[in-house]
Each structure stands twice: as C-alpha cells, then as structure tokens.
Amino acid sequence: MIHVHQLQKVYRTDEVETTALNQLNFNIETGEFVSIMGPSGCGKSTLLNVLGLLDSPSNGQYYFNGQEVGGLSEKARALIRKQQLGFVFQSFNLIDELNVYENIELPLIYQNVAAAERSERVQELLNQMGMLHRRRHFPQQLSGGQQQRVAIARAVVSHPHLILADEPTGNLDTKHGKEVMELLKSLNEAGTTIVMVTHNPEDAAYSHRTIGMLDGAIVNQPF
Numbered sequence: 001m002i003h004v005h006q007l008q009k010v011y012r013t014d015e016v017e018t019t020a021l022n023q024l025n026f027n028i029e030t031g032e033f034v035s036i037m038g039p040s041g042c043g044k045s046t047l048l049n050v051l052g053l054l055d056s057p058s059n060g061q062y063y064f065n066g067q068e069v070g071g072l073s074e075k076a077r078a079l080i081r082k083q084q085l086g087f088v089f090q091s092f093n094l095i096d097e098l099n100v101y102e103n104i105e106l107p108l109i110y111q112n113v114a115a116a117e118r119s120e121r122v123q124e125l126l127n128q129m130g131m132l133h134r135r136r137h138f139p140q141q142l143s144g145g146q147q148q149r150v151a152i153a154r155a156v157v158s159h160p161h162l163i164l165a166d167e168p169t170g171n172l173d174t175k176h177g178k179e180v181m182e183l184l185k186s187l188n189e190a191g192t193t194i195v196m197v198t199h200n201p202e203d204a205a206y207s208h209r210t211i212g213m214l215d216g217a218i219v220n221q222p223f
Helices: 044-051 074-084 100-110 115-128 144-156 174-189
Strands: 002-012 017-028 033-037 059-064 085-089 162-166 193-197 209-214 217-220
Touching: 002 044, 017 044, 017 217, 033 044, 033 174, 044 059, 044 162, 044 193, 074 085, 085 144, 100 115, 100 144, 115 144, 144 174, 162 174, 174 193
Parallel strands: 033 193, 033 209, 085 162, 162 193
Antiparallel strands: 002 017, 002 059, 209 217
C-alpha cells in the first residue's frame, strides 16, 4: 500500500534550514497495523502529515496504492484524502455545533453519498461503537473516550483504505485509552490498514511492528 524511498522534508527560512525527515525508506503492506515511535521533535507527526497528503515531501518518492503521490497538486491530494484516507487526532477535532450523528455523517455528505445510505452507514457504526444512545448528543456532552470513538467512527464511515492516527490516546485516561486501542485493533482485524504515531509502548504493542525515529531518521525497523 505504502512505499517510501529516500523521502525528505526540509523546512527553510531566510536564516535556518531544518531537516524534519531525512531520507526515509520503508514499506507498509495492505492490512498492516504499524506504529511510529520516537521522542518529541523526531519527525513522527511530519511523516504522518506527508503520508496523509496534508504536506508534500521536499525530495524522494511516496507511492500510495501504486501511484506516486508526493508531487500531486493540492486538488489531487484532497481527492485522495476524501476518498481513501481516514484521520484520527489526539484532540478529536469534532465539530462542536454538530451532534454525534452529524459529525459521523459529514464525510459522506462531502462524498455526495445518498441520504438512505448515509443513514444506514452511520447507524451501523453508532451501534458498533456503542454510541447509538448518544447519537443526538453534542461533543461537549461526551467523555474523552466517547469523543474519540465518535472521531474513529467519522474516520472509517467512508470505508478508507488507510487510517492515520496521531496519538489517539494522548488525551485519554488508561481505561478509555485501552478501549480506543481495542477498537483500532478490531478495525485492523476487519481489514483496515492503520498507521499510528504514539509515544506509548503499551499502545504500540497493539500493532504488528514499530518503526522507530530519531532526528528525522529511522533508527530501527522491527519486522
């Protein structure tokens, strides 16, 4: 699914040049659950942004499902994000003015999915996530764990090929964090490819393998 070759990301100002990603090489196969670990500032989130087509590499190649996507236009990247990628963030990023049902439904509206199919998909996910009784609640009426479950439902409702999760348990206590990780594990077991940035070894243990990073480079890559 993902093939990265000599990938670089360099940020430049008039006085400073910072290499955030330094000639990365790795593959991620369809159906894998891969963790990316490393200290703060090592390039984890930058890499996730590049993989999620939220940012472009400075050099190197990034192939997604056989297509070189690193140099695509913003319009082309946005289309792939909308159709093939799902994002789960540490801060949930739910829309406060929309209730649980509407937050989950939103990606399907962007994709012009028919109302009947939207309803079927959202109801199915609400049931799967144990949130059906909360469907008319607003984000601020939910616990952190419940908000993250809604965020995951929103990420998977459009049946993405890949879920990118950035510290998905970072704002949760141990109990709710474990619930979220069990949910991601079950989604992976059902066939969804997941790439997760984490600093937590217990969360990383849910994945098939871990890519370690330090100073923008891969320092270990267990298989």
